[in-house]
Amino acid sequence: MKAAITDESLELPMYGLSEAALYLRLPIKTLEYWVFGQGSIKPLIKAAGREPRALSFMNLLECHMLAAMRSVYDLKVSKIRRAVAHLSTANGYAHPLIQKPLFTNRMDILIKEIDGILNISRKSKLGQYEIPEIVGVHLERIEYDKKTFKFYPFVRQRAADEPKVIVISPKVGFGKPVIAGTGISTAVIASRFNARESVPELAQEYGLTEAQIEEAIRWETRAVAA
Numbered sequence: 001m002k003a004a005i006t007d008e009s010l011e012l013p014m015y016g017l018s019e020a021a022l023y024l025r026l027p028i029k030t031l032e033y034w035v036f037g038q039g040s041i042k043p044l045i046k047a048a049g050r051e052p053r054a055l056s057f058m059n060l061l062e063c064h065m066l067a068a069m070r071s072v073y074d075l076k077v078s079k080i081r082r083a084v085a086h087l088s089t090a091n092g093y094a095h096p097l098i099q100k101p102l103f104t105n106r107m108d109i110l111i112k113e114i115d116g117i118l119n120i121s122r123k124s125k126l127g128q129y130e131i132p133e134i135v136g137v138h139l140e141r142i143e144y145d146k147k148t149f150k151f152y153p154f155v156r157q158r159a160a161d162e163p164k165v166i167v168i169s170p171k172v173g174f175g176k177p178v179i180a181g182t183g184i185s186t187a188v189i190a191s192r193f194n195a196r197e198s199v200p201e202l203a204q205e206y207g208l209t210e211a212q213i214e215e216a217i218r219w220e221t222r223a224v225a226a
Contacts (some may be wrong), residue, residue: 007148009170010035010057013049018171020055023153023168023177025222034066035059035154044081045097057170058095061142061151065097068138071158083109086120098142152180155219165215177211177219188222189213 018036021028035055037043045063048056055063069075087096103110109121137160137207143150148171154204167180177186184206199217203210 007216009175010149012056012170012174013047013054014057014170015055015060015162017053017055020060020063024059024067025154026063026067031063034063044077044084046094051078057149057151057168057175058098060168062095062097063137064141064151064153069109072138075107075109075121079109079206082122083120087111099193115140136156151218153177155222156217163215166219179208179216182206182208184208184216186216186219189216193217 004073008207015023017032018028021031024031029119032038033041033043035047036053044066045059048054048059064201066080069080084096084103087093087100091100093099100111103112103117110117110119112166137158141152141154141162141164142161143152148169151168153166153168154162155166156162165180166177166186170178172178173183173185177191178184179186189202189206193199193213199210199213202208203213204215
């Protein structure tokens, strides 16, 4: 993804640590380690806010991609750290996990250069060969449209067939989860359902399908359970 980041709202500290952990379906301690480090260990991602602690929308996307590297490819944090440092220093990327297409051979992190494949987690060049894109299914959950990003979080599982019903964007609903294509808050849907309004009633009132209503409720229910 090579989109220029020109929307200032993408960099605002909008999400508290616990809120971001819920949206990303990550343990809060894991997220805290990635974004704020631990003791003398520096963070992998530069948080938008430190006092109070808060993440920007771009931080949210970075952590989403970092989750792919760790959960799908089981890449070591030390290698991810070297790759991020290389891209930040050599290319000047503020958000390298989002701004540069990355690849992997399931051992290292690679980028395509004019003269070949560069291994940026070991700082050595490799020969040309077939390599899978590192982000795969996770990257498909991020869309760039009209100079801003949209993030479709996983609701049930990290899988290619997960529907894109829930969306998070700094331009819609103050950056909170809404039903895609609308400004309808998932939290509002869930609260009304919990107040004993039925799925068919809610679907009719909002002009949505029952499947959309059910996904909003499922999203909020999983958030509470987490």
